[in-house]
Amino acid sequence: MADTFHTQVIAILPKLRVQALALTRNRAAAEDLVQDAVCNALSARESFVPGTNFGAWMHRILRNRFISDLRKQRNVTDIEDVPASLLSTKSDHEDRLAVKDLAFALARLPEDQREALVLVVLQGMSYQELAELTGCAVGTAKSRVFRARRQLEAWMVGDLPADDKLRQRAVALRDEANRRTSLARAGVSNGSGAALG
Structure with missing residues (x-):
């Protein structure tokens, strides 16, 4: 299962980068967000149910990580930034x-x-x-x-x-x-x- 899981993670990386860039509007922050989301996914891989939608699971992890990071920062960037x-x-x-x-x-x-x-x-x-x-x-x-x-x-x-x-x-x-x-x-x-x- 680990090999299949890692293969799926690698395959979805480009889509995660696009989503992260759309959320952060900053290339470096997007890369950090993807890396953090992948780390979260790897540590939670036992909770993934094989046969379910892996892409949706990964996108949700990335989105939740983004929201969590925003809450920690308590400041949202605007066009001036x-x-x-x-x-x-x-x-x-x-x-x-x-x-x-x-x-x-x-x-x-x-x-x-x-x-x-x-x-x-x-x-x-x-x-x-x-x-x-x-x-x-x-x-x-x-x-x-x-x-x-x-x-x-x-x-x-x-x-x-x-x-x-x-x-x-x-x-x-x-x-x-x-x-x-x-x-x-x-x-x-x-x-x-x-x-x-």
Whole structure:
């Protein structure tokens, strides 16, 4: 049984990483969360019933570990805590800007909606599996995904209030990226012969 258990743990690691990243919004924290969840699973492997849904069992362990860690910290990060590297724009390509906008919008979704969207859309989890994992009704799971999709769509087409901090930040970053690109294309220098950038 131990070999089968370890094989299943290894096989589910990529999906756990996606879920952890959706929950933590930080790559290093996500890796730590996955590692802690795997340690919890290994120490509790005797409680797993062979033949049941191993993926749902592991996702629940990861989610419970995340909630436990949040309770210990007693502070939830917000958009102001996103590292500057995620907010900077290295290129004026539309696809990169769209990905940045999507990352901002995903970070703003309520945790339960963000998690539901990632598990269903990116990982292909069924609504039934999501409901079992999160301990809610199937209708609630569907509703969370629907609301998350609808909110993301609204944000992605620019349906943000003018005083929204996210919008202000995204506009400032986009303006700065466009300014630098324009200067680089025009060959403007900073007086020492080196192009601005």
